[in-house]
Amino acid sequence: NHNHNHNHNHNNNHNHISIGRPFFFLLVAITLPWLGWSWSIPLPGGKQISYSDGLLRIQLESVERPLTFPKPGSIPEKKTFESILIKDTGTIKGYGAYCIALLPKHTFLGFYEGEVISSLDELIDNKEYVLSLDGGVTLIDGFKRSQNRTVFSPCHLNHADKKSPQNNCFRLLEEGTVAFFTSRQIDIGEELCFDYGDNYWWGREDKML
Secondary structure, three states, X not given: OOOOOOOOOOOOOOOOOOOOHXXXXXXXXXXXXXXXXXXXXXXXXXXXXXXXXXXXXXEOOOOOOOOOOOOOOOOOOHHHHHOEEEEEOOOOOOEEXXXXXXXXXXXXXXXXXXXXXXXXXXXXXXXXXEEEOOOOOOXXXXXXXXXXXXXXXXXXXEEOOOOOOOOOEEEEEEOOEEEEEEOOOEOOOOEEEEOOOHHHHOOOHHHOO
């Protein structure tokens, strides 16, 4: 991540009112939703603010993005599948995804797979594998896919706090899909994990792993 600080001094003889850049972004963010537009405004440090489908999203944390976002329907390389084994963790977490051949940084791990639903009330089985596409309006239920442990899928990834060294994967949302990548090189024997986010643990903080 790169942070750039620019200081500009403008001297002239004209009286004018200067609107700061943060205020301008806020003004745009408040105004455009009323026009029914979809938009995204990048902010310093890899952050962004966006609006679509009636939802205003503010990303306050910087995310190091891979060079390209995979096209919808893309699948990981064969060697990526061959580098990950699903096995019992021997802990309360149950099954997990383990690296059995070195995975480079920013390896594409696939899209989150499952049935698209619009409410948790539609779930018949387990609610532990639900991932939100848009803050809770549209959801993906990955429970059934998770039961197939012969071939890896991102639904097999367990949780690791974002501040933990065990957190070695991340997700990116784009065009109604959620793609997963490694955030660093993953060595043989390591479990692949990502941070489920605060919303996942809301109301059950005592169960956080």
